[in-house]
Amino acid sequence: MVGSEKQGRPRLQRMPVARLKGGYNIGLAGRPVSRVVDLAVPGRLVLPLVSRCFRFKDIRVEEGARVSAWTVLATDPKRFSAPLIAAYGGTVRLDEIAGHIVLESLHGTLSSGSSGSDRDAQAGARDGSRGAGASGGSPADIRDQLVTLGAWQFITDARTDLPVDPAGTAKAIIVSTIHLEPFVASAEALLHGRLDSFVRGLEYLHELTEGGIVHLAVADDAGFVTDLAALVVHHSWCRFHTVTPRYPFGHPLLILRRLELGRDSDRPAWATRTAGVLAIERALSSGAPSVERIIALGGPAVSEPVHLKAVIGYPVDEILQNRLCQDDVRVINGGIFTGSDVPREQSGLDVECEGLTILSELRKRHMLAFARPGLWRNSYGRTFVSRLCQSGPAERLNTTLGGELRACVSCGQCMDVCPVGILPSVIHKFLHADEIDEVERMRVDLCIECGLCSLVCPSKIELLSDMRDARRLIREEHEVQEKLEAKAKREEEKRLAAKEARAAAEAGA
Amino acid sequence: MKLILALLEKTRPLFQKGGRFTALKPIYDAVDTSLFSPLARTSRAPHVRDPLDTKRYMSTVIIAVAPCLLAAVHFFGLRVLAMVLVSYAAGGAVEVLLAVFKKDEISEGLLVTGILFPLILPPGLPLWMVALGSAFGVLVGKELFGGTGRNLFNPALIGRVFLALSYPKAMSSGWIEPGQGLVGRLLEYATDAVTMATPLAAAKSGTWAALPDLFFGNVTGSVGETSALAVLMGGAFLLIIGIANWRTVAAMLGTFVIVTAGIYGGDPHAIIWHLLSGGLLFGTFFMATDPVSSPIMNSAKWVYGAIIGIATALIRNFTGYVEGVMFAILLGNIFAPVLDELFVTAHVRRLREEG
Ligand code: SF4
Ligand code: SF4
Numbered sequence: 020m021v022g023s024e025k026q027g028r029p030r031l032q033r034m035p036v037a038r039l040k041g042g043y044n045i046g047l048a049g050r051p052v053s054r055v056v057d058l059a060v061p062g063r064l065v066l067p068l069v070s071r072c073f074r075f076k077d078i079r080v081e082e083g084a085r086v087s088a089w090t091v092l093a094t095d096p097k098r099f100s101a102p103l104i105a106a107y108g109g110t111v112r113l114d115e116i117a118g119h120i121v122l123e124s125l126h127g128t129l130s131s132g133s134s135g136s137d138r139d140a141q142a143g144a145r146d147g148s149r150g151a152g153a154s155g156g157s158p159a160d161i162r163d164q165l166v167t168l169g170a171w172q173f174i175t176d177a178r179t180d181l182p183v184d185p186a187g188t189a190k191a192i193i194v195s196t197i198h199l200e201p202f203v204a205s206a207e208a209l210l211h212g213r214l215d216s217f218v219r220g221l222e223y224l225h226e227l228t229e230g231g232i233v234h235l236a237v238a239d240d241a242g243f244v245t246d247l248a249a250l251v252v253h254h255s256w257c258r259f260h261t262v263t264p265r266y267p268f269g270h271p272l273l274i275l276r277r278l279e280l281g282r283d284s285d286r287p288a289w290a291t292r293t294a295g296v297l298a299i300e301r302a303l304s305s306g307a308p309s310v311e312r313i314i315a316l317g318g319p320a321v322s323e324p325v326h327l328k329a330v331i332g333y334p335v336d337e338i339l340q341n342r343l344c345q346d347d348v349r350v351i352n353g354g355i356f357t358g359s360d361v362p363r364e365q366s367g368l369d370v371e372c373e374g375l376t377i378l379s380e381l382r383k384r385h386m387l388a389f390a391r392p393g394l395w396r397n398s399y400g401r402t403f404v405s406r407l408c409q410s411g412p413a414e415r416l417n418t419t420l421g422g423e424l425r426a427c428v429s430c431g432q433c434m435d436v437c438p439v440g441i442l443p444s445v446i447h448k449f450l451h452a453d454e455i456d457e458v459e460r461m462r463v464d465l466c467i468e469c470g471l472c473s474l475v476c477p478s479k480i481e482l483l484s485d486m487r488d489a490r491r492l493i494r495e496e497h498e499v500q501e502k503l504e505a506k507a508k509r510e511e512e513k514r515l516a517a518k519e520a521r522a523a524a525e526a527g528a
Numbered sequence: 529m530k531l532i533l534a535l536l537e538k539t540r541p542l543f544q545k546g547g548r549f550t551a552l553k554p555i556y557d558a559v560d561t562s563l564f565s566p567l568a569r570t571s572r573a574p575h576v577r578d579p580l581d582t583k584r585y586m587s588t589v590i591i592a593v594a595p596c597l598l599a600a601v602h603f604f605g606l607r608v609l610a611m612v613l614v615s616y617a618a619g620g621a622v623e624v625l626l627a628v629f630k631k632d633e634i635s636e637g638l639l640v641t642g643i644l645f646p647l648i649l650p651p652g653l654p655l656w657m658v659a660l661g662s663a664f665g666v667l668v669g670k671e672l673f674g675g676t677g678r679n680l681f682n683p684a685l686i687g688r689v690f691l692a693l694s695y696p697k698a699m700s701s702g703w704i705e706p707g708q709g710l711v712g713r714l715l716e717y718a719t720d721a722v723t724m725a726t727p728l729a730a731a732k733s734g735t736w737a738a739l740p741d742l743f744f745g746n747v748t749g750s751v752g753e754t755s756a757l758a759v760l761m762g763g764a765f766l767l768i769i770g771i772a773n774w775r776t777v778a779a780m781l782g783t784f785v786i787v788t789a790g791i792y793g794g795d796p797h798a799i800i801w802h803l804l805s806g807g808l809l810f811g812t813f814f815m816a817t818d819p820v821s822s823p824i825m826n827s828a829k830w831v832y833g834a835i836i837g838i839a840t841a842l843i844r845n846f847t848g849y850v851e852g853v854m855f856a857i858l859l860g861n862i863f864a865p866v867l868d869e870l871f872v873t874a875h876v877r878r879l880r881e882e883g
Contacts, residue, residue: 047576355575378576381569384533388565389583400580401769402588414579420568422581423561425635426677429819430585431773431826440879444824445872461872462879470574477580478677484572 032260038277041438042265043471046397047201047355048415049377051317051324053208064122064332065367066103068093072182073172073370075103078120082113088127089308092120099185103370104169106310106330116365122332158229161303162186165227169309170302172370173295177275177288180467189289191232192224193278196241196293197262197269200354202317203373208326209293209313210243217293218250220300225256227299228289233257236274238264266356267438267469276439294373315374318355319415320348332367335375339363343377349418351376356470381419389422399475400432425478433472433482439465443472443482450489455496463489536560554627558634585771586636592766593643593814595758600751603706604651605713605721608751611646611658618659619645619666626671637676637683637820641666644814645684647752648807648854649691650702652723657695661687681861682821685854703748724748728806728850739797742804753810756803763813772817775826779833780812780840787841808840811853821861828864828871836860 068075075093077100080086087108094100109122156164162185165171176183177193196206210217221233235251237244239261251257260278262268271290291299298309310330317324322344329338335350351358352369355376385391393403397414433443441462449457463486472482536559542549543556560566562583570577600608619642627634645662665687673679692699704721707713713721726749727737741747745755753759766772785799792798803809816822816836823832836856843852 045576349575351575355573357573358575359573360575376575381567384564384567386533386564387562388579389562389581390587393579396579398580399578402580402584402771416576418569418575419565419577419579420570421565421577421579422583423557423566423568423633425582425633426675428582428585428637428677429822429824430771431819431824434824440875442824442872442875460876462876465879474574474576475578475580477578477582477585479568479577479581481572483574 032258039263039265039268039273039438040440041436041471042268043399043436043475044199044264044266045201045355045399045416045474046414047317048319049202049317049321049324051202051205051208051315051321051326051374053205053211053326055208055211055313055326055328058327058329058333058338060107060125061330061333061337063125063334064105064107064109064330065116065334065365066092066105066120066122066332067366067369068103068118068120070369070371072175073098073101073103075101078113080111080113080120082111084111085109086111086122089310098182099166099171101172101182102167102169104308104310104331106332119365119367120332158227161223161227164306165299165302168302168307169370170295170298172309173298174289174291175271177271177290180272180290183287183289187287189228189231189287191234192228192289192291193234193236193271193274194221194224194291194293194296195236195269195271195274197236197238197264198292198373199238199264199266199269200356201266202315202324202376203354204294204313204315204326206238206293207242208315209297210247213297214243214246214250216300216304217247217296219304220296221251221254221257223299223303224291224296225254230256231289234260234274234278236260236262236269238262238269240264267467267471270438270467270469272467273438312368312372314368314372316342316377317374318351318377319417320345320377320379329368331370331372334367335361336364338368338375339377345379347380347382349378349380351378356474357468379415379417381417399436400477420479422477422479424480427476427478427480430477432475432477436471436475438469438471439467441465443486444480446489447480447482447485450485450492455489455492458489459493463493466490533564536563551628554632554634555624582636583639586639588766588769588771589640589814590643592762592771593647593752595761596647596752596755596810597643599745599755599758600647600651602712602714603745603754604704604751605707605716607717608646608651610655610717611649611651611653611751612643614655614658615646615662616642619662622663622666622671626667632675635676637670638666640818641670641683644752645687647810648684648688648750648815650699651704651748651751652702652721653691653698657691657698661691664690677820679820680865681858682815682818685815685858685861688854689858706746706748706754708746726806726850728844731801731805732850736801737805739801739804742801747805749805750807750810753807756809759809759813763809766813766817772813773819773822773826773829775829776817776822776833777812779830780816780837783834783837784808784841787838788845791841791845802841802844806844806851807853811836811840811857815853816857816860821864823864823867823871825868825871825875827875828867831867831871832860832864835863 073095075095077094077096080092086105088105090105091102092105093103105122107125108127109125112121112123115121162171166185171185172182174183175181198205225233233256235257237247248259251259275288301307302309311328312331313326313328316327320343322342349360350363352361352372353374358376393405395414396403396405397416427444429444437443446458446461446463449461466486468483468486470483476482541547543553619638623634623638645665646658649658665683669681669683669686670676670679701723703723703726705724727742727747737747743756745758747754767774788799788802823829839856839859840852843849843855
């Protein structure tokens with residue numbers, strides 16, 4: 020369906036809705052407005068050594084050292100030596116907070132070229148300070164440059180959602196601008212005033228993949244749809260897809276499958292998101308390292324949900340100061356579905372941070388909560404009055420489990436909501452009966468870990484954890500099997516070699 | 529409210545590990561979590577959860593059968609309420625004893641079974657039989673399979689089949705004549721009321737009850753099933769809030785109408801008469817849609833509903849039994865795992881192609 024498009028025409032394709040099933044937009048209070056607030060220079064930087072994909076184990080600086088801005092503090096030896104870069108200069112403290120590098124007495128400012136708006140970038144280009152190799156160097160040079168500047172980290176393998184090796188190749192790259200998880204930075208906030216940079220970033224991606232197709236997925240209700248479509252319309256290498264804005268339809272893996280690019284495995288597809296395109300553009304246009312992030316600050320416990328421009332390592336407690344409407348909160352790095360809670364006093368923004376979501380912790384019990392009509396409840400099913408009359412303010416959801424753990428009642432909600440069409444309740448049952456082969460037959464490998472099944476389950480079963488466990492078990496089993504096979508193969512080879520040697524010896528005799 | 533909460537908090541240690549009444553913890557927990565929403569918090573992603581829980585899920589069925597219950601009291605007297613209480617007490621006792629014994633939680637499935645069971649019994653059945661059947665249904669129909677969510681059959685139906693096999697005479701004679709007029713039997717207990725034949729039994733000997741009587745429930749039959757109007761109200765509620773799966777309902781009623789039309793040569797009166805009489809509607813909306821004993825895939829529910837609908841029509845018209853819904857649903861329950869296997873396998877094969 021993609022290939023049949025005529026070249027050079029606007030390819031405004033709508034993802035066929037029938038093929039994107041399930042999904043659900045939870046009405047969480049505290050959605051950040053698109054305005055981006057610049058944060059002041061922090062008192063110190065607290066840089067996490069571990070994030071979702073990266074482990075910066077290779078520490079390059081010493082305790083007490085004075086480093087300047089843009090120093091590489093540590094790298095990830097397992098992932099193409101991805102760097103952890105200091106946004107400011109300062110004094111290194113390695114042991115102050117476990118798992119973090121702390122920078123004190125900050126000095127130096129962010130370079131002027133790095134603030135990233137179109138005007139700045141154009142000014143930079145006029146000055147001739149365009150980064151080396153933006154379009155001059157070979158793709159390999161460009162990739163090296165991106166790795167050094169911390170911008171390559173944004174490119175993932177579309178199939179595994181993990182960072183890719185810069186030495187690899189791809190025939191296509193999926194760019195998803197659909198960030199629907201509550202709450203991560205929205206495309207509106209990221210792209211405001213930066214559409215030109217974004218399109219330049221797409222051009223770089225096209226070059227990086229050595230002529231690969233760029234599949235651009237945009238929510239069909241996004242404010243910038245027409246403007247962006249007009250900008251990319253002349254590029255024959257860019258396919259423009261509009262997608263129904265429902266979580267988790269922006270997930271690159273879903274888009275990949277719907278485009279049926281997933282089957283051809285000899286040249287993998289890459290994926291990146293809005294922030295990745297902008298970071299790559301900035302790195303190549305101005306040569307500045309990618310140390311800034313635009314993050315969402317949202318959730319029911321935030322007094323004024325906005326987007327923030329902050330640097331990596333910005334201390335979480337400094338961000339939250341005077342921005343919460345209550346104190347007893349859970350701070351989540353990322354959104355409510357896939358984020359993880361962070362200790363408020365002991366952490367800073369990690370390199371992958373897209374947002375902070377703040378929920379109030381549950382402390383109060385409600386009388387006969389299950390029997391109330393629920394005029395304002397926020398529920399997937401239709402058992403609350405709110406679903407019939409759609410009235411009342413949105414519920415300020417907190418961290419309540421909302422019930423007790425029970426056996427599965429086969430209500431089918433997890434099945435209906437699952438965007439990849441697998442059967443979480445069946446997988447759950449097989450997993451707990453230790454029937455791993457059956458779990459594998461049920462295609463748990465298709466799960467994109469969106470977390471919707473756990474959200475809707477009335478029996479409060481931790482389905483997402485089950486899916487993760489199941490996938491891990493299957494992976495381990497395969498590894499064991501591969502090892503056994505490899506061992507058997509080695510022994511067989513040894514035996515053959517011995518036999519040959521014997522035969523040769525006999526022949527010699 | 530504050531007082532109750534304080535009382536619950538104060539007595540909590542008694543039921544915790546090492547407390548004086550540790551064994552009764554399931555009862556304490558059930559009371560505690562029914563009165564107040566629990567304090568349990570999410571410990572991992574996703575960090576928020578949907579407010580729907582099994583308590584609410586199950587209690588919607590009670591709301592849905594309320595019209596049937598009211599109609600039943602109107603036609604068959606206050607005795608119906610006694611039957612419901614006895615059913616809850618007996619089934620609850622078994623459930624609680626087992627929960628205490630297994631140190632398990634008390635499951636909410638009882639809310640549904642306890643009220644559906646008396647509604648499918650003859651209104652004149654002795655109360656001790658109600659108790660026995662309810663206890664048997666919970667024990668054998670549910671707990672022996674491992675509790676709510678693991679049972680193969682609908683526990684209320686198991687209880688009824690047990691009674692029908694053990695006390696065939698009582699189970700085929702307790703058909704009280706419905707109360708007449710505006711008040712009906714609302715004010716009487718009705719143990720000494722006259723009994724009569726159910727419309728389906730009477731039809732076998734050539735007497736057809738009038739359609740309006742069937743529609744409003746002014747006929748005899750199992751406690752909750754006689755008023756088609758009340759059943760439809762509850763059924764519509766369950767369909768609207770999505771607790772009953774409309775596919776099962778559509779397939780069951782659709783096939784029933786088709787087969788009945790075939791038998792009666794398309795006579796509309798006969799079709800409507802059969803639709804409204806007996807336990808067909810009640811069984812469709814309240815028993816066949818039980819998610820635990822149905823197949824899980826939506827596509828399989830069509831076949832499941834069709835099996836029950838066809839079987840009901842055939843049993844009614846071609847066997848010695850006057851009513852076939854209950855057996856047809858049990859038959860469907862037997863087929864459910866097979867259907868699951870077939871449809872789930874087909875489904876994952878489709879996924880494989882998708883890659
Ligand atoms: S099974 Fe996986 S993909 Fe499906 S809803 Fe659950 S987490 Fe999402
Ligand atoms: S949502 Fe929960 S209770 Fe419902 S079918 Fe899935 S696992 Fe079972």
